[in-house]
Structure formats: C-alpha cells, structure tokens
Amino acid sequence: MNEDGTLIRLDGIHKWFGDLHVLRGIDLAIVPQEVVVLIGPSGSGKSTLLRTINMLEEPTEGGVWFDGIELTHIRTDLNKARARMGMVFQSFNLFPHLKAIENLTLALIKVLGLSREEAIGLAREQLAHVGLSDKADSYPSQLSGGQQQRVAIARALAMQPTLMLFDEATSALDPELVGEVLRVMQELAEEGMTMVVVTHEMGFAREVGNRLLFMDQGVIMEEGLPADVFANPQHERTKEFLSQVL
Amino acid sequence: MSLGVERLTPPDRGIRYFMAQQNGWSWASFWMGIGTLVMVMLGTLVVLTAHGWTQFCPEGAKATECSPTDPLAEGLMSRGLGLVIIATVILGVATWVISVISMRVYQTKPAKEATLVGIVLAAQGVGFAGFLMWFRGSDVDRFARNFLDVRLIGDHIGLVWSKITAQFGAIAEAAVPWAINMAIAGLLVWIVWRMVVSDNPVAEPIRTVLLAGTAAIVLGLLLDVTGLLTGNLAWLRITERIGEVNWGTLLGTGSRADHVDGLAQGIGSLLRFAALWLGYGAFAGICYRILRGDWRSDEHIRGAVRAMLILAGSGYVIGIVKGMVVTATLPSFAAGAWNTLILSVAGAAIGFGGGLVLSLFAMSSRAVVRAPARIYINFFRGTPLIWQISFAGMGIVPALHLNISPYWVAIMVLGLNLAAYSAEVYRAGIQSIERGQMEASRTLGLSYMQSLQYVVVPQAIRRVIPPLLNEFVILIKDTSLVSILGLTLSQKELLGVGRTIYSSTFDATAWLGAAAGFLIITLPMIRIVTIVERRMRSGLTSVI
Ligand SMILES: Nc1ncnc2c1ncn2[C@@H]1O[C@H](COP(=O)(O)OP(=O)(O)OP(=O)(O)O)[C@@H](O)[C@H]1O
Ligand SMILES: [Mg+2]
Numbered sequence: 001m002n003e004d005g006t007l008i009r010l011d012g013i014h015k016w017f018g019d020l021h022v023l024r025g026i027d028l029a030i031v032p033q034e035v036v037v038l039i040g041p042s043g044s045g046k047s048t049l050l051r052t053i054n055m056l057e058e059p060t061e062g063g064v065w066f067d068g069i070e071l072t073h074i075r076t077d078l079n080k081a082r083a084r085m086g087m088v089f090q091s092f093n094l095f096p097h098l099k100a101i102e103n104l105t106l107a108l109i110k111v112l113g114l115s116r117e118e119a120i121g122l123a124r125e126q127l128a129h130v131g132l133s134d135k136a137d138s139y140p141s142q143l144s145g146g147q148q149q150r151v152a153i154a155r156a157l158a159m160q161p162t163l164m165l166f167d168e169a170t171s172a173l174d175p176e177l178v179g180e181v182l183r184v185m186q187e188l189a190e191e192g193m194t195m196v197v198v199t200h201e202m203g204f205a206r207e208v209g210n211r212l213l214f215m216d217q218g219v220i221m222e223e224g225l226p227a228d229v230f231a232n233p234q235h236e237r238t239k240e241f242l243s244q245v246l
Numbered sequence: 247m248s249l250g251v252e253r254l255t256p257p258d259r260g261i262r263y264f265m266a267q268q269n270g271w272s273w274a275s276f277w278m279g280i281g282t283l284v285m286v287m288l289g290t291l292v293v294l295t296a297h298g299w300t301q302f303c304p305e306g307a308k309a310t311e312c313s314p315t316d317p318l319a320e321g322l323m324s325r326g327l328g329l330v331i332i333a334t335v336i337l338g339v340a341t342w343v344i345s346v347i348s349m350r351v352y353q354t355k356p357a358k359e360a361t362l363v364g365i366v367l368a369a370q371g372v373g374f375a376g377f378l379m380w381f382r383g384s385d386v387d388r389f390a391r392n393f394l395d396v397r398l399i400g401d402h403i404g405l406v407w408s409k410i411t412a413q414f415g416a417i418a419e420a421a422v423p424w425a426i427n428m429a430i431a432g433l434l435v436w437i438v439w440r441m442v443v444s445d446n447p448v449a450e451p452i453r454t455v456l457l458a459g460t461a462a463i464v465l466g467l468l469l470d471v472t473g474l475l476t477g478n479l480a481w482l483r484i485t486e487r488i489g490e491v492n493w494g495t496l497l498g499t500g501s502r503a504d505h506v507d508g509l510a511q512g513i514g515s516l517l518r519f520a521a522l523w524l525g526y527g528a529f530a531g532i533c534y535r536i537l538r539g540d541w542r543s544d545e546h547i548r549g550a551v552r553a554m555l556i557l558a559g560s561g562y563v564i565g566i567v568k569g570m571v572v573t574a575t576l577p578s579f580a581a582g583a584w585n586t587l588i589l590s591v592a593g594a595a596i597g598f599g600g601g602l603v604l605s606l607f608a609m610s611s612r613a614v615v616r617a618p619a620r621i622y623i624n625f626f627r628g629t630p631l632i633w634q635i636s637f638a639g640m641g642i643v644p645a646l647h648l649n650i651s652p653y654w655v656a657i658m659v660l661g662l663n664l665a666a667y668s669a670e671v672y673r674a675g676i677q678s679i680e681r682g683q684m685e686a687s688r689t690l691g692l693s694y695m696q697s698l699q700y701v702v703v704p705q706a707i708r709r710v711i712p713p714l715l716n717e718f719v720i721l722i723k724d725t726s727l728v729s730i731l732g733l734t735l736s737q738k739e740l741l742g743v744g745r746t747i748y749s750s751t752f753d754a755t756a757w758l759g760a761a762a763g764f765l766i767i768t769l770p771m772i773r774i775v776t777i778v779e780r781r782m783r784s785g786l787t788s789v790i
Contacts, residue, residue, distance in 0.1 A: 056685055079691045082690070087689040093680075093685065095705075111690060152686075156690075
C-alpha cells in the first residue's frame with residue numbers, strides 16, 4: 001500500500017506518441033480490493049492508461065506509485081514490481097511454444113525462483129482454479145479462445161499478484177465463450193482482488209465494478225458508482241457513448 | 247453412393263481407392279505414360295552400357311585414333327539407341343491417342359488424374375527422345391571427348407581401395423574418438439537446445455558447468471580442426487608469443503627454444519585437458535542426475551539417448567570417411583569434398599553463432615550499439631565475398647605478417663560473411679514474433695534478456711531454421727571461392743580440385759566431377775530444408 005492507503009496512484013499522467021497527445025492529465029487513485037472499470041470510445045486511451053500502470057508504456061509526464069514504490073523513478077526495479085501485477089490481454093499472448101502448464105511455471109521459476117516441483121504444484125492449483133486441470137499438457141494452439149484466455153488469467157494469478165489488469169479480455173472471444181471468462185473474473189473480484197478492467201461488457205461493469213470511469217480523448221470525463229453513471233450520466237459525451245453501447 | 251448415412255471414419259482416399267476408380271482407358275494411359283518415360287531412360291542406359299562408357303587407350307595412342315570416350319560416342323550414335331528413340335516416340339504417341347479417348351470417357355476424378363499423369367509422362371519421355379535425336383545430329387564424338395570422360399572422375403575420386411583395406415584397422419580405430427566426441431557434443435547440444443527452447447531442466451550451477459563444458463569442447467574441437475588443417479595447432483602460436491618473452495633467460499636455465507617448445511606443449515596439453523575434463527565432467531554430471539532420477543521425465547532421457555546414438559553413429563561414419571580421405575592420392579575429389587564440408591561446417595559454426603549475437607546488437611534500442619552492428623552487416627553484405635577473401639588472405643594476412651594458414655583465413659571470412667547474412671535472418675525472425683509475446687513476458691516480471699531467451703528467441707529460431715539452412719546451402723557453394731587463395735593440394739576444396747585436374751588434363755569432365763561432388767553435399771541439405779519447412783507448415787510446434 002502507498003502511504004495514503006491507496007494501492008495505485010497516478011499523478012498528472014500525460015502521454016504523447018510523437019505529436020499525438022493520448023493521455024492528457026490523468027489522476028487516479030485505487031484502493032485495495034477495489035474493482036475499477038474503464039470504459040470509453042475506441043482510441044480514447046484506455047489501453048494506454050492501463051499500460052502505464054505497469055509501465056509497459058512509460059508516461060511522458062507524471063508519476064505512478066504502486067504499493068509504496070514509485071514506478072516512474074529511474075532506479076525502480078520494474079521487473080520486481082511487475083511480478084506483482086498481473087495483466088491479461090485482448091489477444092491472450094500465451095507463449096505458443098510452451099504447454100499450458102509451462103506457460104505458468106516459466107515466470108514462477110525464472111522470476112520467483114521456485115523449484116520445478118513447487119512451481120508445478122502452484123501451476124496445477126491455478127489451472128484447477130480456472131477449470132482447466134485437464135489441459136495442463138496442451139499447447140495453446142490446441143485450446144479454444146476461451147480456454148486460452150483462462151490459461152492466460154491463471155498464468156497471471158499464479159504469480160500471486162496484488163493487482164490484476166484486464167485489457168478487453170473478452171473482446172477477441174466468440175460470444176458463447178465470453179461467459180466463461182467473465183465468470184472467472186467475477187469470482188476473482190469476489191475473492192477481493194484489486195482489479196482494473198477495460199471492457200465493453202456493460203453488464204459486467206454494472207454488476208462487478210465498484211467504480212466506473214468513462215474516458216474520452218485522453219481524460220477521465222466522468223466517474224462514479226456504475227449504477228449511478230449508467231442511470232444518470234452527467235456529460236453529453238457519456239450519454240452519447242452509453243446510448244450507443246447499451 | 248449412399249448420402250445421408252453417418253460416416254464415423256473419413257473415407258479411404260488411398261491407393262486402393264485410386265485403383266478402384268480407374269477405367270480401362272485411363273489405366274492404359276497411366277501405365278503407357280510411365281512406360282514411355284521408363285523406356286527412353288532405361289533403353290538409353292542399356293544401350294550405352296552395352297557399348298561401354300569408357301575404354302582404355304594404350305600409352306602414346308593418338309587422340310584421333312583412340313579416345314577413352316570412343317565407346318560412349320559409339321553408343322550415342324548406335325542403331326540401338328535410334329531404335330529406342332523411335333520406340334519411345336511411337337509409345338508416346340500411342341499414349342496420347344489412348345488419353346484422348348480416356349479424356350472423353352472418364353467418370354471419376356482418379357481416372358482423370360491418371361490420364362493426365364499418362365499424358366505428362368509421355369510428353370517427358372518423347373521430349374527426352376527428341377533431345378537425344380537432336381544430340382545425335384551434333385558432333386557427338388567431340389562432345390564426349392571433352393565432357394563425358396567419366397573415367398577421369400573415377401580416376402580422381404582419389405580413394406585407393408587397396409590402401410584403405412590395408413589400413414582399415416587404423417582408420418576404424420581413429421574413428422572411435424570421433425564417435426565419442428560427437429556423441430558428447432550431441433548430448434550437450436541437445437541439452438542446450440532444451441534449455442533454450444523450454445524452461446530449464448537443470449539447476450543453474452550445473453547449467454553453467456554444462457555451458458562452459460560445451461564451449462570448451464567446441465573450442466577444443468575447433469583447435470583440433472585448425473590443427474588438422476594447418477598441420478600446426480593454432481594455440482601453439484599463441485603460446486609461441488608467450489614463449490618469446492624468453493622465460494628461459496628469466497629463469498636462468500635452459501635455451502630459449504626449449505622453453506618455447508616446452509611451454510607451448512604444456513599450455514596446449516593443459517587446454518586440451520581442461521576441455522576434456524569439462525566435457526566429460528559435464529557428461530558425468532548428467533549421468534549422475536539421470537541415475538538419481540532428478541531428471542524431468544523418460545521423454546528427456548529417451549531424447550538424450552537418441553541424440554547420442556545418432557551422433558555417435560554419424561561421428562563414427564565421419565571418422566571412417568576422414569580416415570579414408572587421409573589415404574587418398576591427390577588431387578582427389580574425395581579429399582576436395584571433405585575440405586568443402588569442413589570449410590562450410592566450420593564457417594557455419596562461426597556464422598550462425600556470431601549472427602545471433604550480431605542480430606541482438608542490430609536490434610538494440612541504443613543507436614551506439616546498433617550502429618557498429620549495422621556497419622558490419624552492411625559492409626559484409628555490400629562487398630563481394632571474393633573480395634573479402636582476397637582482401638583477408640592477400641591483404642591483411644601478409645601486411646600484418648600474420649602466420650595464419652589460408653585455410654583458416656578462408657574459414658574465418660566465410661564465417662564472418664555468413665554472420666552478416668544470418669544476422670538479418672535472425673532479426674527478421676525475432677521481429678516477426680508478435681510484440682504481445684515480449685509484453686506478456688515482461689508483464690510477468692521477466693527481464694528483457696530473459697524474455698528474449700525463454701520466449702522470443704525459441705519461437706524465432708523455429709521460424710528461421712529454413713532460411714538459415716538455405717544460407718548454409720549457399721555457403722557450401724561459396725566455399726569454392728577460397729580457391730583463389732593459394733591452398734596446398736590437400737587443402738583444396740571441390741572446385742579447386744576440379745580446376746587442378748582440368749589444368750593438367752584439359753578434360754572438361756573434371757568440372758562435372760566437381761559439380762557431382764557439390765550436388766552430393768547440397769541435395770540432401772536442400773531436401774532437409776524442404777522437410778523442415780513442411781513440418782513447420784503442418785503446424786507441429788517443434789521441429790526436433
Ligand atoms: N505505440 C503507439 N504508437 C503510436 N500511437 C499509439 C500507440 N499506442 C496507441 N496509440 C494511439 O493512442 C491512441 C489511444 O490508444 P489506446 O489503445 O489507448 O485506445 P483505447 O481506448 O484502448 O482504444 P480501443 O478501445 O480501440 O482499444 C490511439 O489513437 C492510438 O492510435
Ligand atoms: Mg485498447
């Protein structure tokens with residue numbers, strides 16, 4: 001935790017890609033066990049914001065604090081910090097040359113320094129958690145999209161992270177496979193994981209989210225309880241966006 | 247056909263189905279087409295063999311009276327061959343007639359395919375017959391004299407069988423270390439491969455020992471190879487330099503020369519000893535781990551044993567071949583092929599290893615790291631290989647008074663050149679791995695180098711194996727460029743051997759011998775490239 005009781009704190013984040021001003025002054029504080037849902041139109045900077053939290057994108061300006069560590073500080077060991085933040089991608093990004101279980105054990109062994117046996121034990125536990133015990137020895141190409149995404153979630157969870165980041169985890173899935181992944185995410189939220197979720201699943205946002213952020217053109221336009229924002233959007237842009245997606 | 251019935255197994259579409267679906271016409275067309283091609287090939291072979299391919303001319307016979315190729319020329323011009331040609335054309339035309347009918351009556355796809363096969367094969371047979379006919383109208387005698395004196399190739403294979411059988415005991419014995427060394431090297435390579443492509447089966451310290459052992463063995467082998475090639479171990483030269491300090495005087499005893507020799511030998515044997523010790527030590531370590539059951543699974547033991555057996559076998563064969571080549575009388579195509587192999591394998595070892603490192607530099611985000619790598623790559627890709635060889639062998643080496651054999655220079659330049667080309671291949675391979683792979687890996691807390699090692703490079707390697715093998719085939723052919731350096735007769739590669747023989751006999755068949763030698767080496771390689779490409783396309787995750 002940071003000194004102020006938050007787990008994540010972003011202070012005045014700006015991000016430019018060349019001349020493109022993608023994040024334009026973002027302040028955000030997230031407390032432990034909070035589930036923050038991030039919505040907004042395409043190109044509004046949701047992914048970029050999420051990726052600044054674990055420093056996959058380095059902010060051009062501003063500071064990021066995670067669990068008492070200033071990630072934007074030049075001397076911070078980012079690898080160590082990242083090991084405690086899980087991230088799930090839209091395109092799964094499983095390692096195709098490794099079996100499902102090896103996808104999980106790789107970082108356990110290389111980063112956490114566990115022995116093979118310990119790592120395998122932990123990995124099996126996590127695969128069981130997402131309901132894929134029987135797929136441990138399958139290669140990613142032998143799994144369905146939904147199964148791949150659940151392995152990816154298990155891979156992140158195996159590291160025992162304090163924070164999970166989801167970037168449109170269900171967007172690349174066939175409609176009938178979305179449910180299984182959302183269910184895993186919901187269980188995770190109920191277990192008290194701190195989560196930042198970029199999603200187009202408004203049902204999920206309403207039921208699982210503690211807080212909803214609406215982003216547009218690089219700024220957080222509006223935030224509040226999901227139910228409130230859905231029922232009662234304050235900004236024109238929010239109304240417009242919600243009328244399109246609901 | 248009963249549609250709508252549920253089928254549990256896929257329908258048989260094999261050879262039996264193919265046969266069952268033929269009709270009389272299509273079947274006739276199919277076999278007659280095959281017959282046409284076989285007839286012209288086999289017929290030509292039989293006729294030429296009946297007349298004889300070469301003959302023995304008495305010493306001092308005038309070339310106009312007797313040439314070794316006379317029987318061949320006779321065979322080519324013979325009535326017999328004429329009959330073969332006519333028969334082929336008749337059969338071919340008959341095939342086409344049958345095929346025309348078959349094309350009208352076929353009812354099934356296999357029948358159509360068989361007919362098409364018949365038409366095409368008949369065309370090939372008739373085409374070849376036509377070529378023979380045309381050839382017979384040219385100056386066959388002269389052509390045979392200049393290009394088809396196959397006895398010349400036979401004479402210059404260089405292997406003397408009586409010598410080989412007489413010395414076979416020694417040859418076979420000398421091949422044993424090859425088998426052992428190759429087996430150990432194979433095991434180590436296999437382990438390194440497992441460590442690179444998958445997460446690590448061996449604990450860190452042992453892994454370090456293994457890597458050191460591999461490096462030591464490779465170094466030892468390289469030193470041995472150099473020694474073999476130059477007739478003078480490379481490290482002796484290094485120690486000579488150390489010897490020049492004149493330790494003898496410093497120590498106040500003995501003559502300088504004694505100490506140079508003694509020191510050189512001492513350090514040399516130490517190096518050898520260290521290499522062997524590390525290699526065999528690593529080997530023992532692995533055995534220990536296997537016995538203790540601290541190994542991943544049977545699968546890995548089986549893989550290791552298989553790799554060792556295969557490599558031990560091929561090592562033994564290589565040893566035997568090497569022993570036979572050593573007894574060859576020069577100039578010898580066999581010795582030339584051996585040198586071509588050594589040049590290309592040693593060049594590839596340097597090139598493929600160096601290229602990977604170079605490609606990592608070339609992809610650095612830091613311009614100061616990238617720039618030298620780019621300069622190197624562009625320089626070696628931008629200048630002709632023959633210039634590089636000449637410049638190193640005839641420029642740098644004499645100018646700097648380096649005492650390096652041209653053979654070693656050739657290996658170095660071939661390796662450095664290949665490094666530049668393979669670096670580009672590696673780079674393309676690594677960059678073809680989706681960005682998400684690196685990101686996912688970094689997100690898990692792996693460092694940049696770890697991500698490269700465990701995630702990106704293992705995937706990239708699989709993609710670059712076919713293009714790298716292609717580069718290797720090119721390298722094999724490019725070894726011929728070293729013939730511009732003054733190599734001794736025993737160092738000459740295939741083209742050099744061909745040229746030497748040509749300049750003493752003025753018989754162009756020597757060039758055919760060189761070409762045959764290259765093909766014997768490159769064709770299997772090309773085949774391997776095809777197989778690997780097919781395996782990778784079929785979606786198997788591993789090529790090993
Ligand atoms: N690496 C990059 N280089 C240049 N521009 C980028 C890069 N990454 C993102 N952008 C740009 O930044 C803007 C915001 O992108 P971002 O991916 O954060 O949007 P998003 O809100 O996640 O959109 P979507 O809902 O489509 O995923 C876009 O205009 C995008 O083109
Ligand atoms: Mg996005």
